[in-house]
Amino acid sequence: MRTRCLALLRRDPFSAACIAVLLIVLLAGLFAPWLAPNSPVETAVRLKYQPMSWQFPLGTDNLGRCVFSRLLFGIRTTVFYAFGTMLVTVTLGAGLGLLAGMLRGRFEAVLMRVCDVMLAFPAEVVILAVVGLLGPGIENILLAVIGVKWAWYARMVRSTVVQYTHRNYVRYAQVIGAPPSHVLRRHLLPVTAAEIATLASVDVASVILLISALSFLGLGVQPPTPEWGSMLNEAKTVMLVQPMQMLPAGIAIVVVVMACNGLGDFLRDQLDVGRERRQTAGVQSADKKDAHV
Template identity: 45%
Template sequence: MKVVNRLIKDKIAMISLAIIAGTIFVGLCAPFIAPHDPEEVHMNLRYADQSWNYLLGNDHLGRCILSRIIYGIRPSVLWVSVALFISVCIGSILGFLAGYLKGGVDAWIMRICDIMLSFPGYVMTLAIVGILGTGLANILIAFILMKWAWFARVIRTSVMQYSELDYVKFSKVTGVSHMKIIYRHILPVTFSDIAVISSSAMCSMILQMSGFSFLGLGIQAPHAEWGMMMNEARNVMFSKPQLMIAPGLAIILVVSAFNFLSDSLQVALDPKLNASAKRMQLKEVAI
């Protein structure tokens, strides 16, 4: 409850949360909210300016830009969230096993993580997409294959820290099962760390999805995606800047919301950071 109260008092966190919730709602309800079919072509409206029927104008095929941005939420945010959830689940399970059981299990899992993390993330993701082929599903598979090791390592460190506390050791001595100890004592205190790293990882995954689509490796036409929309508008970025600015602003808005929410979560979950933030504010006021 204390964490919730701190978040409620944080205006930036509430604004970020509202933006994220609103974006997810619009993405889920895209067929009911989008004013037009995002794949419907009207060559007579090619590069048309803004109007009451097309609030953001039309692209090189006369398609509604606003409708394509709304539908672009699905691959750029919703499907990325699914890939993030799967990565966090795999990383959490392996991280808990490594951090709690230690010994040989920890050694084997961490050596696999070392191998996965020894390669640059972008390079390996590109390699996996190159092997599997372009498309949304293959990029999501690449995200899962590359992200789980990072989550496993971070969560394992957190679990090892909390598993050495006195009340956890007492539970082991009294014969409480390992599953109950993990569920009752370790999972609640590590959940904050999982929430923070998940929200921060969401930012990079959204940017990577848009980047791969911009390069032609992600969503394929005629489906809508923000990065692909920017790629389609690059030839007229000076004569029709709104075609690139609209999806670019959508990316900036959502990524910034997740980034600010991650920072607010970290401060709300860690009282020391909260106290230091207040001291910095007092210093700024004094200056």
């Protein structure tokens, strides 16, 4: 499997570049305290709008802070929070969807009605309403995102589980006495991997944009914590006289979002192929068992 993925990456340079960009960004954020040449929050007004140099690789902002250092530490508040939020969202939504698809009955009915209520409103409107009620702050944004997006995964996974529960290879596993946890882990969860991976990668990109947008509006990460959206907010006031202030954070957002979408396309293609092979093998195996009987 690993060899096949490496071979496919060599034939698909765009996907390889997207994965490389994400790895570099994540490592840069992880090792930001050692890579940053200056403090991301220390101000020195006399050094404001310094040009690029060895001391300040991307210059300084309106308060004399190192733009490059703030860009590195901004990975933690923009990218890391987005990945962490989606990890919690996927775990919660997929877990509830699997249980609903397996248990059925009243639990499934109640869960699906809750999902219907959550999905009846545009996600952005609900998130803005929650942030407006709870107040600005990155914690409130992340809670709002989890509260809104888990329903998508619960409904999607539940539909997939219901669809594949009636397949021959799943029924055979149940007939021979395989425990429900084995059926979920070996037969039902793998067929949902493509949908989960594709939707999660796209949602990571949307959460990055959401965090940056709300921080740009002053509702997200609060100063002086470095964050890409707040960096754009601070740079917009001098956009005409200091246009270079907008470029680092803006380019970083565009590149990371594009890389997340490219990763989603790659995972969808690979997992779809693997799912088709598993389905074919499972159907053939079940047919052989039926013919033998």
